[in-house]
Amino acid sequence: MIGFLAFSVSRAWQGFWRNVAMSLAATATMTLMLLLLAGFFIVQNGLLAGLAFVEQKVEVVADLKASASETDVTALEARITALPEVREVAFVSKDEALRRFREARAAQGEEDLTRYLDANPLHASLEVKLRDPSDFGTVMDTLRADPAVERVKNITDLVNRVITVTDFLRTAGLAILAVIGAIVLFIIINTIRLAVVGRAEEIEVMRLVGASDAFIRWPFVFEGALVGLLGAAITLATIAALADPLGAFMFEFFRVLPIRVGAIARDVSLLVLGAGLGLGVTGAWISVRTYLIR
Amino acid sequence: MTLDAVTDRPTEERSAESPTESGAWQPTPIKRRDLLVLNDVTKRYPNGREALRDVDLVVPEGDFVFLVGPSGAGKSTLMKLIIRDELATSGEVILDGEDLARLPRRKVPHVRRKIGTVFQDFKLLPTKTVRENVAFALEVTGTPRGRIGPAVARALRHVGLTQQAEQFPRQLSGGEQQRTAIARALVHDPRLVIADEPTGNLDPLISWEIIQLLLRINELGVTVLMATHDADVVTALRKRVVALEEGRIIRDELGGGYHRRG
Numbered sequence: 001m002i003g004f005l006a007f008s009v010s011r012a013w014q015g016f017w018r019n020v021a022m023s024l025a026a027t028a029t030m031t032l033m034l035l036l037l038a039g040f041f042i043v044q045n046g047l048l049a050g051l052a053f054v055e056q057k058v059e060v061v062a063d064l065k066a067s068a069s070e071t072d073v074t075a076l077e078a079r080i081t082a083l084p085e086v087r088e089v090a091f092v093s094k095d096e097a098l099r100r101f102r103e104a105r106a107a108q109g110e111e112d113l114t115r116y117l118d119a120n121p122l123h124a125s126l127e128v129k130l131r132d133p134s135d136f137g138t139v140m141d142t143l144r145a146d147p148a149v150e151r152v153k154n155i156t157d158l159v160n161r162v163i164t165v166t167d168f169l170r171t172a173g174l175a176i177l178a179v180i181g182a183i184v185l186f187i188i189i190n191t192i193r194l195a196v197v198g199r200a201e202e203i204e205v206m207r208l209v210g211a212s213d214a215f216i217r218w219p220f221v222f223e224g225a226l227v228g229l230l231g232a233a234i235t236l237a238t239i240a241a242l243a244d245p246l247g248a249f250m251f252e253f254f255r256v257l258p259i260r261v262g263a264i265a266r267d268v269s270l271l272v273l274g275a276g277l278g279l280g281v282t283g284a285w286i287s288v289r290t291y292l293i294r
Numbered sequence: 295m296t297l298d299a300v301t302d303r304p305t306e307e308r309s310a311e312s313p314t315e316s317g318a319w320q321p322t323p324i325k326r327r328d329l330l331v332l333n334d335v336t337k338r339y340p341n342g343r344e345a346l347r348d349v350d351l352v353v354p355e356g357d358f359v360f361l362v363g364p365s366g367a368g369k370s371t372l373m374k375l376i377i378r379d380e381l382a383t384s385g386e387v388i389l390d391g392e393d394l395a396r397l398p399r400r401k402v403p404h405v406r407r408k409i410g411t412v413f414q415d416f417k418l419l420p421t422k423t424v425r426e427n428v429a430f431a432l433e434v435t436g437t438p439r440g441r442i443g444p445a446v447a448r449a450l451r452h453v454g455l456t457q458q459a460e461q462f463p464r465q466l467s468g469g470e471q472q473r474t475a476i477a478r479a480l481v482h483d484p485r486l487v488i489a490d491e492p493t494g495n496l497d498p499l500i501s502w503e504i505i506q507l508l509l510r511i512n513e514l515g516v517t518v519l520m521a522t523h524d525a526d527v528v529t530a531l532r533k534r535v536v537a538l539e540e541g542r543i544i545r546d547e548l549g550g551g552y553h554r555r556g
């Protein structure tokens with residue numbers, strides 16, 4: 001077994017270097033395809049981060065009755081926080097609400113009308129952020145049922161619209177990634193097939209002298225793995241070199257879409273290594289199979 | 295002689311002598327049994343072409359058989375059936391007691407190791423030296439490293455290529471290339487050597503060298519089945535001749551010529 005492994009690996013190594021032009025062509029294709037795949041994976045992740053960011057903006061706002069006591073409000077706050085759908089609850093006091101209103105007016109360049117008021121007419125409120133925006137229903141119902149709550153802002157339409165858009169973008173992103181994955185799969189398998197077909201003579205001689213299928217297959221499979229790993233290594237090195245400048249550029253450019261390669265470095269590495277190795281091995285396996293089955 | 299070759303098969307040629315020490319790849323002792331038997335074999339390809347029809351053929355161990363006939367007569371198909379590159383549509387192909395149709399796939403390589411194959415186009419690997427080409431046959435069948443070197447040296451000595459061991463096929467003459475291929479066919483100690491037009495690409499003088507080499511191999515007890523178009527060789531050697539035409543055996547006679555007599 002050890003002898004067989006040593007044989008296969010050394011034959012794979014020999015095979016790679018004795019047909020170096022073909023091997024390098026296959027490696028180059030592998031690298032480009034993996035770059036494409038990784039690039040779209042990163043963009044897809046940025047998109048997802050952006051969508052999550054948008055969805056986080058969805059919050060249920062409950063205006064509190066002026067009559068509600070501090071203990072009532074604290075109890076309500078605790079109860080809402082305990083709900084599984086809720087990510088975080090913030091209490092906005094009357095003063096805070098007024099301050100925000102003034103800021104908003106100022107930001108729009110409007111005159112501050114609040115100084116004509118003798119009392120603060122705004123309500124204190126609870127701002128409830130959700131784990132998943134589609135769960136707003138239960139949270140709204142719980143808030144409405146509480147005696148301390150004056151009214152709950154109806155966000156049904158808004159949420160539904162946001163969810164429609166984000167779901168569409170998620171599906172589209174996934175579909176594009178899947179299409180690119182399929183393209184990469186076919187191109188890589190075809191490239192490796194070409195490399196194997198180029199050595200049909202060698203395979204024929206092996207069959208004629210009575211080499212078992214395993215002895216014919218595994219050297220090619222290891223060679224495919226070598227091409228895959230080499231391609232993956234080059235791809236990851238390229239991504240690592242480009243990550244910081246590119247990330248900075250993307251941040252400058254999009255502002256709200258913080259594509260940080262660092263955060264998903266592990267996923268990207270696994271994807272690139274897995275795809276490289278998997279496609280190299282699968283491609284070789286399928287290509288050699290054509291010659292084995294008679 | 296007769297068309298009905300199986301029943302009165304020639305027997306006088308079969309040698310009963312024991313193998314000697316001198317042989318480089320001593321085959322197992324000759325038991326005077328049938329190494330290859332084809333029983334009513336028909337081969338029809340998926341496109342409907344019938345390459346072989348009702349072929350009966352018995353080759354006793356140690357025989358030297360010429361297989362003659364025009365192109366497309368079925369010679370190559372017959373050889374493909376013997377190395378189980380193809381399966382017969384009906385009938386039996388039995389090699390060394392094993393029915394090839396019933397042989398599990400994983401055992402096919404073991405049967406092929408009993409056979410040495412030689413082709414018109416040599417089928418040498420251009421990136422390997424003579425020695426590597428011959429060693430390749432052993433390496434890819436899992437032979438332990440220690441046994442490969444001596445076996446290759448023996449095979450090369452036998453075909454007279456010891457001097458050229460480190461050269462690449464493109465540096466060799468056609469005859470030397472074919473001798474390399476023969477060394478590769480022999481390095482496994484095969485029981486049967488099948489040669490498909492081995493002299494087809496060589497000039498007459500070199501062809502004779504190759505024939506002589508195959509005869510020497512046969513003298514050591516290895517059965518040889520050689521397909522050829524070379525009428526002079528067949529007629530001169532007076533060996534067993536099996537003639538195929540349109541997929542049928544039309545003649546099987548000992549000491550026959552290339553062409554049918556009378």
